[in-house]
Amino acid sequence: MLTTLSILKADVGSIGGHVTPGKRLLDTISRHVAKGLDELLSDYFVGATGDDIAILMVHPRGVGDEEIHRLAWEAFKEGTALAHAQGLYGAGQDLLVDAFSGNVKGMGPAVAEMEFEERPNEPFLMFMADKTEPGAYNLPLYLAFADPMNTAGLLLSPEITKGFRFTVMDVGYVQGDRIIELTTPEGLYDLAALLRDNDRFVVEAIHSRHDGEQAAVVSTTRLHNIAGKYTGKDDPVMLVRVQKNFPATGEILAPYAIAHYVGGFMRGSHIGPLMPVTRSTGCSYFDGPPIVSCLGFCVKNGKLTEATDLFAHPFWDTVRTRAAEKAIEIRRQGFSGPAMLPYSELEYGGIVHILKRLEARFHVRPAAHPAEAVLA
Ligand code: 13P
Ligand code: 13P
Ligand code: MG
Ligand code: MG
Numbered sequence: 001m002l003t004t005l006s007i008l009k010a011d012v013g014s015i016g017g018h019v020t021p022g023k024r025l026l027d028t029i030s031r032h033v034a035k036g037l038d039e040l041l042s043d044y045f046v047g048a049t050g051d052d053i054a055i056l057m058v059h060p061r062g063v064g065d066e067e068i069h070r071l072a073w074e075a076f077k078e079g080t081a082l083a084h085a086q087g088l089y090g091a092g093q094d095l096l097v098d099a100f101s102g103n104v105k106g107m108g109p110a111v112a113e114m115e116f117e118e119r120p121n122e123p124f125l126m127f128m129a130d131k132t133e134p135g136a137y138n139l140p141l142y143l144a145f146a147d148p149m150n151t152a153g154l155l156l157s158p159e160i161t162k163g164f165r166f167t168v169m170d171v172g173y174v175q176g177d178r179i180i181e182l183t184t185p186e187g188l189y190d191l192a193a194l195l196r197d198n199d200r201f202v203v204e205a206i207h208s209r210h211d212g213e214q215a216a217v218v219s220t221t222r223l224h225n226i227a228g229k230y231t232g233k234d235d236p237v238m239l240v241r242v243q244k245n246f247p248a249t250g251e252i253l254a255p256y257a258i259a260h261y262v263g264g265f266m267r268g269s270h271i272g273p274l275m276p277v278t279r280s281t282g283c284s285y286f287d288g289p290p291i292v293s294c295l296g297f298c299v300k301n302g303k304l305t306e307a308t309d310l311f312a313h314p315f316w317d318t319v320r321t322r323a324a325e326k327a328i329e330i331r332r333q334g335f336s337g338p339a340m341l342p343y344s345e346l347e348y349g350g351i352v353h354i355l356k357r358l359e360a361r362f363h364v365r366p367a368a369h370p371a372e373a374v375l376a
Contacts, residue, residue, distance in 0.1 A: 001060070001117070001118055001301065001302070002060060002062075002115055002116070002117055002118075003042075003058060003059075003060065003115070003116060003117075003118050003122075003299060003302055004058070004059050004060065004061060004062055004063060004065070004068075004113060004114070004115040005056065005057070005058060005113065005114055005124065005239055005299070006056070006057045006059065006063070006065075006068055006072075006111070006112075006113040007054050007055065007056050007057075007110075007111070007112045007113070007126065007219070007237045007239060008054070008055050008057075008069065008072035008073075008076075008104060008109050008110070008111055009052055009053065009054040009055070009109060009110040009111075009128065009219065009235065009237045010052065010053060010076045010093075010094040010095065010108060010109040010110070011051050011052045011053070011090060011093045011094045011235065012025070012053065012076050012079040012080045012083050012091065012092055012093065012094065012095065013025065013051075013079070013080065013082075013083025013084075013086070013088030013089060013090055013091035013092065013093065014051035014088055014089055014090060014282075015088060015089070016089070017089055017287070018050070018051045018089065018090060018131075018283060018287055019050070019051055019282040019283050019284070020048065020050065020051060020280070020282030020283075021048050021051060021052075021053050021079075021083075021088075022086075022088070024082065024086065025053070025079050025082055025083060025086075025088065026046055026048055026053060028078055028079055028082045029046055029053055029055065029075045029076065029078065029079045030044075030046045032071075032074060032075035032078045032079075033046060033055055033057070033071060033072070033075050035071075036057070036068075036071045040057075040059055040061070040067055040068060040071060041057050041058060041059045041068075041071075042058050042059060042060070042301070042302030042303060043057075043058040043299075043302060043303050043304045044056060044057045044058065044304075045126075045295075045297070045304060045307060047126070047128060047279060047280070047293075047295065047307070048128075048279075048280050049128035049129065049130050049277070049279070049280070049281060049291060049292070049293040050129075050130025050131060050235065050281070050282060050283045050291055051090070051130060051282070051283065052128060052130050052235045053076075053079065054126070054128050054237050055072050055075060056126055056304075057071070057072070058299060058302050058303070058304060059302070060302065062115050063113040063114065063115055064103055064105075064113065066102050066103065069100075069102070069103050069104045069111075070100055072104065072109065073095075073100045073104050073107070073109070074100070076094075076095055076109060077095065080092035080095060094108040094109055094110075095107070095108050095109070096108035105221070108221075109221075110219035110221045110234060110235065110236055110237055111219055111221065112217045112218055112219040112236075112237050112238055112239050113217060113239075114205075114214045114217045114239060114241075115214075116213060116214055116241070118299065118300065118301070119244065121243075121298060121300075122241070122298055122299045122300065123241070123242050123243055123249065123296065123297070123298050124239060124240060124241045124242060124296075124297055124298075124299065125238075125239070125240045125242060125249065125252060125294050125295070125296050125297075125310070126237070126238075126239060126294070126295045126296075126297065126307075127237060127238040127239075127240070127292060127293070127294050128235075128237050128292070128293050129235060129236050129237070129238075129274070129290065129291065129292040129293075130235045130283060130290070130291050131235065131264040131265055131268075131272070131283055131287060131288045131289070131290045131291065132234075132235065132236070132262045132263065132264035132265075132274060132290035132292075133198065133199060133222075133234050133236065133262065133263050133264055134171065134202045134218055134219060134220050134221070134222075134234055134236040135171075135195075135197075135198025135199055135200075135201070135202045135262070135263070136198065136236065136262040136263075136264070136274055136290065136292070137202075137203060137218050137236065137238050138195040138198050138201075138202065138203055139195065139198075139255060139258070139260050140252075140255035140256055140260075141166075141203045141206065141216060141218075142191065142192065142195050142203075143254070143255040144247050144251055144252045144254070144255055145164045145166070145184065145206055145215070145216075145247060146163070146164065146166075146184040146185065146188060146191065150251065150254050150255055151247050151251040151254075152251065153247050153248060153251055154185075154247075159208070159210045159211075159244060159245040160208070160210065160245065160246065160247065162208075162209040162210045163183060163184045163185050163186075163209050164183070164184055164206050164207065164208060164209060164215065165181055165182070165183045165184075165206065165207045165208075165209055166181065166182050166183070166184065166187075166191055166203055166205075166206055167179055167180075167181050167203070167204045167205040167206070167207075168180050168181075168182065168191070168194050168195070168201050168202065168203055168204065169201070169202050169204045169220045170200060170201060171199075171200065171201070171202050171220055171222045172199075172200045174222075179204065180194070182194075183209060198262065198263060199263055199341075199345055202218065202220050203216070203218055204217070204218055204220050205217050205218070208245050208246065210245055211245055213241075213245055213246075214241070215240060215241050215245075215246045215247075216238065216239065216240045216241070217238065217239050218236060218237075218238045219234070219236045219237045219238070220236075221234050221236075222234055240252050242296075249296060249310070253276075253294065253310060253311075256274070256276045256292065256294075256311070256316075256319070257276075257319050259273040259274055259275055259276070259319055259322055259323035259326055260273065260274055261273055261274075261326070261330070262274045262290050263341055263345060264288065264290045265286060265287065265288040265289060265290055266286045266287045266288065267287070269340055269341050269345075269346050270286070270288075270330075270339060270340050270341060271330060271338055271339055271340070271341065272286070272288050272289040272290050272326075272327050272330065272331075273289055273290070273322075273323040273326040273327050273330075274289075274290045274291070274292055274323070275289050275290065275291050275292070275319075275320055275323035275324070275327075276291075276292055276293070276294070276311040276316050276319055276320065276323075277291045277292065277293050277311055277320070278293065278309050278311055278312045279293050279295060279307070279309045279312075280293075281293065285324075285327060286327070286331055288327065289323060289324070289327040292311075293309075293311060294309075294310040294311055295307040295308065295309060295310065296308040296310050343355070
């Protein structure tokens with residue numbers, strides 16, 4: 001049977017700053033989504049990471065379905081009303097328009113959806129990240145799907161040695177979806193050349209070359225581009241199917257042991273290590289560090305199992321300690337050089353105004369010697 005998994009994610013308000021949405025808000029959103037059971041949904045799950053709430057819906061209606069998107073949008077609206085009533089910070093932050101218009105894409109919430117024929121057993125992973133951007137998944141996906149140094153299955157498993165097809169989006173292009181498809185292993189260097197640039201080129205989807213099945217989907221929203229000004233980082237969600245014709249769960253998780261540096265962190269304007277955390281972890285140090293959670297599920301005939309919390313394993317404690325050390329280390333240099341994002345990526349208007357004001361005060365010093373004037 002064809003099953004669709006849809007994650008819609010939004011920040012509609014949080015307690016104590018951009019920290020965590022709180023139980024009442026989660027319950028309110030869950031209760032709203034539950035109204036769609038039977039008629040629209042076969043199952044659902046609501047989770048939080050940092051100040052973001054993700055609604056995972058299981059249904060047979062395909063991707064981009066208006067009623068599914070409406071259900072999530074209205075749940076977020078109801079959550080926003082509660083957030084206002086509770087005085088939560090940033091109430092309604094990611095709902096950028098007042099009225100729903102058929103599909104939440106471009107309206108603020110992040111979306112990651114895929115439709116597939118359920119395998120006899122269908123394990124998948126749901127990732128949620130906060131205080132970072134969709135390109136934060138670039139490196140872990142590259143390593144998990146294209147590098148045999150990470151993924152032994154690329155050598156050992158006949159289903160995945162054929163490689164994968166990556167769909168990469170140019171998120172700097174705002175007139176439409178500008179995408180390119182690259183296949184691995186032969187397109188490895190081209191892929192790396194693009195994925196280097198996390199804030200411009202983002203892996204949107206990955207398909208198996210063995211059977212054409214979709215393995216992964218990432219939300220590629222750029223709130224910055226939608227709103228035309230800073231409204232919060234994009235805090236991406238991702239779905240990854242695992243095992244058999246795809247990498248194993250542990251191969252998908254392994255790259256997160258790097259705690260690689262990503263854009264985001266305080267005011268969406270810095271570089272920090274991506275720390276793997278347990279479910280419902282909030283933010284703290286310097287409004288971060290950037291965090292990622294991962295829940296494992298199986299789905300059968302549209303029904304979900306309970307979630308298993310994959311970064312709760314004791315192994316990840318060491319990684320968390322290292323991530324904290326990396327965060328402290330880069331924060332020691334404050335605004336200087338690579339600790340803060342380049343001008344083109346700065347999310348807050350303040351520095352832009354400062355630089356504009358200073359622009360008027362710059363002048364070119366007259367050349368002291370005629371030779372310099374000739375060179376100039
Ligand atoms: P299965 O063969 O059970 O899919 O698991 C592969 C494996 O060995 C995981 O590491
Ligand atoms: P969020 O995008 O998670 O709301 O964070 C905003 C921010 O500026 C944190 O410092
Ligand atoms: Mg927020
Ligand atoms: Mg957030």
